[in-house]
Amino acid sequence: MAIKRQIVKSILFYKNKYPILALTGPRQSGKTTLLRELFPDYQYISLENPDTRAFLQEDAKGFFEKYSKYCIFDEAQRVPELFSYLQTIVDESKIMGQFILSGSQNFLLLKNITQSLAGRVALFKLFPFDFWELKSANLLAKDYVDAMLKGSYPAIFDRDIPSRTFYNNYIQTYVERDIAEIINIRDMRTFRIFLSLCASRAGQLLNLNSLANECGITQPTAKSWISVLESSYILFLLQPYHKNFDKRVIKSPKLFFYDTGLLCHLLKIKDANQIRTHSYKGNIFENMIVSEYIKQNYHQNQMQEFWFWRDSAGHEVDLIRQDDDTLNVIEIKSTKTISADLFKGLNYFSALAKDTIKSQTLVYAGLDNQKRTIAEVVSWKDINNYI
Incomplete structure (x- = not known):
């Protein structure tokens, strides 16, 4: 059976107020499952996949033509350059809830958000069940x-x-x-x-x-x-x-x-x-x-x-x-x-x-x-x- 997560209420509230949402927390705490169930219409991109990482790093233009909006980038800290691209995209589009970032390494994720996306991200933390x-x-x-x-x-x-x-x-x-x-x-x-x-x-x-x-x-x-x-x-x-x-x-x-x-x-x-x-x-x-x-x-x-x-x-x-x-x-x-x-x-x-x-x-x-x-x-x- 699916277990309701308390954090859903806040995520949905801020989805219409920030262009980017970021969900972090320990591995296996349910981040990917929650986001894919909550946003079934979003494209899901796992940056754990080396082929996907290579696509972004070698052909950013082609990558963002395919993944231009309403995307979930899982393990986003894997590709630091992603954050600079997202800054330019959301500043131009003004679309709220355009991208969702997820990651398990808090230090690396927050470092990239602070450097490139300050003021553009609503940040949430998901832990194992309470x-x-x-x-x-x-x-x-x-x-x-x-x-x-x-x-x-x-x-x-x-x-x-x-x-x-x-x-x-x-x-x-x-x-x-x-x-x-x-x-x-x-x-x-x-x-x-x-x-x-x-x-x-x-x-x-x-x-x-x-x-x-x-x-x-x-x-x-x-x-x-x-x-x-x-x-x-x-x-x-x-x-x-x-x-x-x-x-x-x-x-x-x-x-x-x-x-x-x-x-x-x-x-x-x-x-x-x-x-x-x-x-x-x-x-x-x-x-x-x-x-x-x-x-x-x-x-x-x-x-x-x-x-x-x-x-x-x-x-x-x-x-x-x-x-x-x-x-x-x-x-x-x-x-x-x-x-x-x-x-x-x-x-x-x-x-x-x-x-x-x-x-x-x-x-x-x-x-x-x-x-x-x-x-x-x-x-x-x-x-x-x-x-």
């Missing part, structure tokens, strides 16, 4: 442990591919290939170790020196590899909220993966029972909830910013979302039992932030939602109703 999308198709797991382990890449659901098989192939076929195209990695085995070490730090403060030392690489190399993994939508860094509140605050970012299925695979977690007793269970649960907020932010095109907050004494709130000048504060706990201790972080932060707080939410692993004086208590499976 909870709203899975719930709408009755595919969201009933148990949070199963949801974390399975992950949310479309092929796992559409083609019923076992998660372990999918993620093993995904790393070899896409992640390693993309990384090798962007930077020169002489020893892929060392990079695989680096990727696993990143997984062991999910939900934790990023210490580049420690990560580099454990992997046997230099700190600049570790920084470069993190940057490439970010641009390939494998992981992201959540920055700390810097307002001091007269306390010393932590300035290092926290590391998260966009997909917990991939995270579990890298941690060599093979079944749900293993997660339940795993020392990283809390980190994986926090990762799933934080990434869900990030995914829904992009899928709903909200363009909000997110942080975490922690001071040097260890007081912390897991996620902060800004709403104009006020803050939505979220605490995340991998327990099914609600107790007073779960609200300590929220209580401490609310005493500091005071009038700047708009809402407080406790997301937990249970199934019941409650309205408490200090915060809304929300089940992990229902957070889409509170975003």
